[in-house]
Amino acid sequence: DAKTTQLTSMDCAEGRAANLPCNHSTISGNEYVYWYRQIHSQGPQYIIHGLKNNETNEMASLIITEDRKSSTLILPHATLRDTAVYYCIVRVPWGGGSNYKLTFGKGTLLTVNP
């Protein structure tokens, strides 16, 4: 169970911001939200993760709602190379201690158009 719900697909114009939503209404207080992307024929690539606060790195920004039931990944200036499947994942505890597991859902196919 991926614990997340995402759009199947979305389009974005090159140079514009891409905002990818994700619902995780059953998330628990200590579970992080992770985003990965998979460009065609490659292995998935880590983008960003967060718990409660908004996060930003060189690739993207992550906005998490106050109730933590949803989040949005923002690519500020999408390029054609950002066309990929974007996966939103909730990291769940597993096996006790500090062990965790990441389960991928179906993701959102983002197509950036020229």
Add this chain to the structure above:
Amino acid sequence: GAGVSQSPSNKVTEKGKDVELRCDPISGHTALYWYRQRLGQGLEFLIYFQGNSAPDKSGLPSDRFSAERTGESVSTLTIQRTQQEDSAVYLCASSLEVAGELFFGEGSRLTVL
């Protein structure tokens, strides 16, 4: 090497044959995952190794599938008596115990004729 290494990159086999897929994780990474990705589909979790804990095998689709890991290093995914529906890319990923960021290999593409 610096990244996760998988071999073979491509494997074509006949139905009913056994295959072994190998994953060399990043040195020092205690967690190792195997995923399967069929053409045009998302990632399907297969098995998860974390340190010395018993592995989570809940994603293995049948008893034809098994995996082993030697300590915190190499892992082998074995598929016995392969079927055509086993055709997929098999992805391996590793991570540090608590960081959670997964580093993926390029995958092993399996084609069962």
